[in-house]
Amino acid sequence: MSAEIEFFFDFSSPYGYLAAESIEEIGNANQREVVWKPYLMGALFKKFNLTPLVNSPLKGSYAKRDIKRTADYLGIPFTIPEPFPVNSVSACRAYYSIVDDNPQIARKFALRIMRNYFQLNINLSDSENILKAASEEGLDVRVLSAKIENDTTKERLRFEVDKAIERGVFGSPIFIVENEMFWGTDRLDQLTKWIVSGSW
Amino acid sequence: MSAEIEFFFDFSSPYGYLAAESIEEIGNANQREVVWKPYLMGALFKKFNLTPLVNSPLKGSYAKRDIKRTADYLGIPFTIPEPFPVNSVSACRAYYSIVDDNPQIARKFALRIMRNYFQLNINLSDSENILKAASEEGLDVRVLSAKIENDTTKERLRFEVDKAIERGVFGSPIFIVENEMFWGTDRLDQLTKWIVSGSW
Numbered sequence: 001m002s003a004e005i006e007f008f009f010d011f012s013s014p015y016g017y018l019a020a021e022s023i024e025e026i027g028n029a030n031q032r033e034v035v036w037k038p039y040l041m042g043a044l045f046k047k048f049n050l051t052p053l054v055n056s057p058l059k060g061s062y063a064k065r066d067i068k069r070t071a072d073y074l075g076i077p078f079t080i081p082e083p084f085p086v087n088s089v090s091a092c093r094a095y096y097s098i099v100d101d102n103p104q105i106a107r108k109f110a111l112r113i114m115r116n117y118f119q120l121n122i123n124l125s126d127s128e129n130i131l132k133a134a135s136e137e138g139l140d141v142r143v144l145s146a147k148i149e150n151d152t153t154k155e156r157l158r159f160e161v162d163k164a165i166e167r168g169v170f171g172s173p174i175f176i177v178e179n180e181m182f183w184g185t186d187r188l189d190q191l192t193k194w195i196v197s198g199s200w
Numbered sequence: 201m202s203a204e205i206e207f208f209f210d211f212s213s214p215y216g217y218l219a220a221e222s223i224e225e226i227g228n229a230n231q232r233e234v235v236w237k238p239y240l241m242g243a244l245f246k247k248f249n250l251t252p253l254v255n256s257p258l259k260g261s262y263a264k265r266d267i268k269r270t271a272d273y274l275g276i277p278f279t280i281p282e283p284f285p286v287n288s289v290s291a292c293r294a295y296y297s298i299v300d301d302n303p304q305i306a307r308k309f310a311l312r313i314m315r316n317y318f319q320l321n322i323n324l325s326d327s328e329n330i331l332k333a334a335s336e337e338g339l340d341v342r343v344l345s346a347k348i349e350n351d352t353t354k355e356r357l358r359f360e361v362d363k364a365i366e367r368g369v370f371g372s373p374i375f376i377v378e379n380e381m382f383w384g385t386d387r388l389d390q391l392t393k394w395i396v397s398g399s400w
Contacts, residue, residue, distance in 0.1 A: 048258060058248060058370035062381055069400045073390050170258035181262055186386035190273050200269045 004033040005195070006176040008164055010041040011088035011095075011124055013172035014067040014080070017114040018185045021076050023175070024107070026188060030195045032177070036099075036107050038092045039164040040157075041172055047165065052085060070185065077119045086117075086125035089157070090148065094130050096156045097147035098139065109137045204233040205395070206376040208364055210241040211288035211295075211324055213372035214267045214280070217314040218385045221276050223375070224307070226388060230395045232377070236299075236307050238292045239364040240357075241372055247365065252285060270385065277319045286317075286325035289357070290348065294330050296356045297347035298339065309337045 007023055009016030020036075027034040045052060053063045064080060071078030091113055099106035113133045116122035122129050127148070135141045147153055168181065175182040175191050180200070182191045194200055207223050209216030220236075227234040245252060253263045264280060271278030291313055299306035313333045316322035322329050327348070335341045347353055368381065375382040375391050380400070382391045394400055 050258075058250075058368070059383075062368070062370070062383060065381075066383065066387075069390060072400055073393065168258070168262070170262070181265075183259075183262060183266065184386070186384070187266075190269060193273065200272055 008174040011091040012085040016172035019173035208374040211291040212285040216372035219373035
């Protein structure tokens with residue numbers, strides 16, 4: 001198998017969710033493993049004193065419309081949830097508690113909580129909703145619940161966030177393959193060309 | 201003919217240029233007039249205290265790479281010029297000096313000066329280069345030269361810039377058709393769907 005596709009996203013990012021619905025198909029079709037790397041855009045915004053897109057005075061209202069239009073264009077069920085955006089710390093901790101032992105299930109879990117949030121308005125920041133989704137993926141909720149609160153898990157998430165920012169990740173979704181970076185669901189076509197042809 | 205497509209861009213914007221190479225074809229294929237409305241993103245940045253994308257600390261270097269990669273993906277010859285970005289006031293004034301009498305030639309002139317800048321590194325901010333391009337479109341350079349310096353033209357440009365900002369235009373390219381706004385060359389597919397189907 002050739003080099004993996006790294007997929008950086010925030011669980012609370014609509015464009016990240018839309019990418020999550022497409023990226024595995026692209027990986028499978030091209031024999032590339034996709035490594036899901038959720039991180040916290042909040043940490044990035046804080047560090048660089050940035051404003052989330054949807055709160056930006058000029059682009060915010062456009063962005064909300066564009067997200068829904070893009071979802072419809074891609075044929076993906078989508079409603080902007082309320083509240084939005086939300087804190088995705090619990091979701092991230094849960095993911096990193098699962099992924100080392102069960103990478104497949106971790107990805108299914110990740111997609112499930114995003115679908116819950118962006119299709120069914122089930123709040124992603126609520127730990128109970130996170131645990132319920134984990135249980136629906138057949139995971140042991142008592143074990144996971146303890147792991148989420150574990151210092152090792154907290155440290156792991158901080159490490160993953162710092163590493164993402166250090167590597168220049170600044171948005172959601174961002175893909176990196178063979179050191180080439182692609183930002184946005186609207187770059188999946190260029191990403192596909194890259195992995196098929198080996199260059200842009 | 202159905203409602204026109206308004207095409208807002210800054211002459212110095214690479215993504216605006218890439219859109220300029222595609223939008224007429226989309227308009228022609230769908231019997232829609234495209235009304236080119238160059239404006240000054242500098243005025244927008246000043247008004248809202250914003251930073252141009254390519255100077256943004258996180259996104260800047262990505263953006264430069266993405267622009268070239270996107271141009272190659274679209275099959276459009278492109279080199280990031282030097283200097284870049286430049287002031288496009290003269291280019292805008294020239295355009296608005298031409299467009300009322302000669303809309304067709306004004307569009308050809310606009311595309312020519314962008315091709316000169318983004319393909320041949322001919323500085324877009326230099327009035328001599330602007331006049332030379334106008335002459336190559338068969339325009340009377342003495343008449344145009346006087347018009348560019350005319351107070352009426354300066355006032356017209358200020359009016360167009362203010363109107364664009366007032367209507368919520370915040371980037372380049374931005375398209376508006378039947379009150380629906382599309383931002384970016386990567387939304388030309390959604391724009392096309394809109395004008396074909398009448399909705400998103």
